[in-house]
Amino acid sequence: MCSSTVFASEQEQGAMVDCPECGASLNVPQQSVETPAPVLNRADSRVPGRQDQAYAAESVSTKSIFRAKRKAQQDAEADGKVFDSSRFDQDKTSRKTVAAVVAVFVIAMGGYAYYLNRPVERLVLTDEVATQLLQGVNTSDDSSLTSLMDNYMDAQCTCTEMMGRILMYIDTQEKLDEVLEDLKRLSQIALIQNPRINAIDRNRADMEIMSVMEEYKSRQAGAHSKLEKEVIRIQKINPGLANSLKDNVAAIGMLDMFQN
Structure with missing residues (x-):
């Protein structure tokens, strides 16, 4: 056989041809067909992400714990001992604890949100309470100076505190109209001058008088601060409401x- 190169046509593929140089019979092979590359679905061939890895790790961890628990149980049974599964249930316990804490937190936040947004109920000045306050500021109990001052100043502070609580209800003209008469009445009682109280020399060095004065001084300051805070709140809602309070109470x- 010679070393000549023989060219065959497509029609001669798979057939026998003769070499033009030496006449030897040659077998022409079939043309090879390349297999196309498979089409891959990207959704099916994605690279595992952290979530998949975490899931796989958790699955392996769960299986490992289960196998360890099962082995420990078998060992305990083989030794005739009672199997203690508490150390394998710690993870469940911690999860339940966390879930309970989260639930309590959510409930607490919901309760606090309701507390902040709950409607303020109106405080009504009854005739009975008004009569008691009048008796307090008009006290004639002169058994002792401290008793006299205590009755008067307690009633006066209570009037101011009640006005502050009533103001909490106001955020519209309609609500102001509802409570205006109660505010006027409390204001009138609080400003009543008692001759017996006015006759007391509050600057003299009397420890009992000084003690009573100091007690009610802080209470009255707190009541006035609350009163002013509520008026400022109302003023931000509607300046006209605050002006109406100033002019009528x-x-x-x-x-x-209002003194500037």
Whole structure:
């Protein structure tokens, strides 16, 4: 056989041809067909992400714990001992604890949100309470100076505190109209002058008098601060409401915020 190169046509593929140089019979092979590359679905061939890895790790961990628990149980049974599964249940316990804490937190936050947004109920000044306050500021109990001052100043502070609580209800003109008469009445009681109280020399060095004065001084300051805070809140909602309070309720008109 010679070393000549023989060219065959497509029709001669798979047939026998003769070499033009030496006449030897040659077998022409079939043309090879390349297999196309497979089409891959990207969704099926994605690279595992962290979530998949975490899931796989958790699955392996769960299986490992289960196998370890099962082996420990078998060992205990073989030794005739009672199997203690508590150390394998710690993870469940911690998860339950976390879930309970989260649930309590959610409930607490919901309760606090309701507390902040709950409607304020109106405080009504009854005739009975008004009568008691009048008796307090008009006290004639002169058994002792401290008793006299205590009755008067307690009633006066209570009037101011009640006005502050009533103001919490106001955020519209309609609500102001509802409570205006109660505010006027409390203001009138709080400003009543008692001759017996006015006759006391509050500057003299009497420890009992000084003690009573100090006690009610801080209480009255707190009540006035609350009163002014509520008036400022109402003023931000509607300046007209605050002006109406100033003009119609004498005790409110005497607040520092209206003295400029």
